[in-house]
Amino acid sequence: MAEVNEEKTTIGNPTTLRTLADFLGQNKISVVVPKIQRAYAQGRKSEENIRMQFCDELFSTLENGANIELSFVYGSKVIEHDGKGIRFELLDGQQRITTLVLLYWFLACASERPIPEWLTAFTYETRTTSTNFLHELSRSSLEVTEKKPSEVIRGRQWYTLAYDKDSSVEGMLNMLDAFHARFIASSNKETLYDNLDNIRFYELDLDDFGLTEEIYIKMNARGLQLTPFENFKADVIKHLKDEENPNYKEKVKMEIVGHPEVDYYLNFSQKMDNRWLDIFWKKEDGTGADDNDGREYCARFFRFFYRYFANKCYLEVQSELPADSFRPKTLPDSEDGRMWHFLWTLSPKQDKTYFGFKYYEQILAKHPGYIYNVEKILDYLADKDVVDVIKSELVNPWDTNDRRQFFEEKYQLADAIYFASVTEYIEKTKGLFNADNFRRWMRVVRNVVENQLLRNVNEIVTIVRNLRDILRIEGATENIYKAMTTITRPTSNNRSILEEIEKARIISADNSQDWEKAFIAAERHPLFRGAIGFLMDNMPSSVEAFSKRSSLVGELFDSKGIIDRLRKDHKLIRCFVRQLNKKVWLIDTTITEKNDVTNHLKSMMLTFPTIGSLVCKLGDMDNLDEVERLIDSILTGQILPETEGSLIVEGGDERLDRTFVRLCSEPRIYDFIDYVERENPKKYLVISERDGNYAIDRARSWYDKIFLGTERKEVIDFMLGHRFTLWSENQQPFKDRYGDYQGYRVWIKKDSDYLQNFAIEFHQGGNARFLVRKEQKNVAELFPNAIDHDYEEWLTIDEIPACHASDSERILAKADEIESRIRDFKIEKESHEDSQL
Structure with missing residues (x-):
């Protein structure tokens, strides 16, 4: 094994690969695991798979004479109290350095070589017993026989019962036993010790980043190499630095003052460990003292990756597949289906179980640029000014308690659309982040998403693809409204998207921005929630007239639906139904006076032009008294041009005519609807056709129905x-x-x-x-x-x-x-x- 070089390399240089001898053999420098760190965990019985995999990787490297890089080891320099030395407090890399110390000691004993004195430079502050155990090991040798090292060491005179109570010591003994088993099975024992210098890593002094003590908590909480995310991270870095991979070979500058350029994969790795920490960290995760602290932080980080790749899967990787293909079991026996199953169906389980890098690698082989996209997105999300804007736009203006979540375990279909909308927008952004335009983009997204009935994944695929098409328009991330005015043949017939295109045209034609303000004010209504197309019939020529209309119409409804005043005798809903004088309008229409999660009441106003026209006429009245008089005149049979439907339904169906008349004239039918909705809040009543008759009924019920024809x-x-x-x-x-x-x-x-x-x-x-x-x-x-x-x-x-x-x-x-x-x-x-x- 090579002697330690007398000319020491400056600690913390990220461009220099270090051996353990380099790292621990520096004069007047000790490497310390600080008290804030968790116990040594790679040796735990629960981590056997990870331990054996790492052990085998190390021994295979030593047997073959190959090189292995263990990424970064992070720490912070602290001057000793006596001023005569320097402590390098190890913040990230404890697990790997501890394992290497044990490996050097074991192979020195197995090869009958002198135990390196510099091993004593590595100590634990977490528990005195951990440090004492390492010191005792470094002062004694071990004859390697068929007997497990743990059994031999536990029989030593210096080994006391106190060691059995130290989980780090227990883990070290387990790791030594793993080395022993792998050593016995090795067919090339002679080369093992001599090749130890082939195991190297980079040092990084975090003081160069100006980071605070909070970094101790964050980095320690991750539990390096012990979570699915860290296994994923290791595979990502391995992919980036793979010599056979033609991508990612450029040199880039690290964000450390005075440091030269490094390989791209090293910069990406240190960003994962530093700059991007705060994106996924929450203070309530803990202080790092508990072994479970930080697991959720790792899970959040991992969720970002597999949700990003799932989004890219249906947007680009499998763009040739129709939207309805992205449903469980749609493509069960195809590679496309297995990839989608991996990224979407299995995603809730990946926080706890790592299913491998296979599909990520397949995607990156065809789309290497996704790594640069990920870096760009995370860099933006690490910018506090940018992320504050993003967070503010993930809160609905009509319900500030309704906040969208990107990285939490609870991830609804709507969240997936917001996630895609934000990440795709950042990818398309050139130069500085335009906060005002982003707010406008998110207003469009919010208005579209909040007015969709999202029942399955194929529906979100369709919407995300439609929104992505808008972002593809030149200049969309500079002026989204102007970009939308260029759409002459929309790729989507989605009602909400078409409404937003029309609003964008009106706003773009207005230099004063008054129309945008008027639309935003109307959209904030707790029932309308962004969808106000029914207010745009026979559009007023002035902003003032539109604002008056939207304000009065807004008074007809509250967060619960139709206001109580107009629920008396069910006036307004009966007036709405009176406009449905076509069978195609009447049948299968849900009739409700309440604001429900599926937006049936609002949907009536948006779907049927006669109801939309009536709503606008009501809004053009001067006050609620006039509105009620107009409603009464309609219900008493006074014909009103352009708004009033005939009580004869198109088609000459006597039973349907009778149904229509009863729905318009019998308030007690709506008492029944109200009763059923109160008894079954998630159930709705529709006008249905059954056995040649017509009914108001609840689907799949034998009793919640009245036949009207x-x-x-x-x-x-x-x-x-x-x-x-x-x-x-x-x-x-x-x-x-x-x-x-x-x-x-x-x-x-x-x-x-x-x-x-x-x-x-x-x-x-x-x-x-x-x-x-x-x-x-x-x-x-x-x-x-x-x-x-x-x-x-x-x-x-x-x-x-x-x-x-x-x-x-x-x-x-x-x-x-x-x-x-x-x-x-x-x-x-x-x-x-x-x-x-």
């Missing part, structure tokens, strides 16, 4: 007046409260000596079915043409229309006929039986 309720009421009763006790209270009967089918029965097993079912399709129980004696003989009913215990005797009130007499007559047949049959049977007696 027939006069079923009038027929049932008539029958109840002729000695029939409702089968279900719940139907009458429901009818009294909401004006109709509930559910697909309504059953009635008649109290009669002869009709105890007889019922009439009023079906949702509009017919009345006459039913008898199968178990009834002689039923097959009496009704030979009866057929099985849906309910197995019943038979259907007959079925006739029950759509109109005029059908009531026929239904009653049919019921009387059946009763008479059953009565006559039973009388005849009883007479016959009497005669036999």
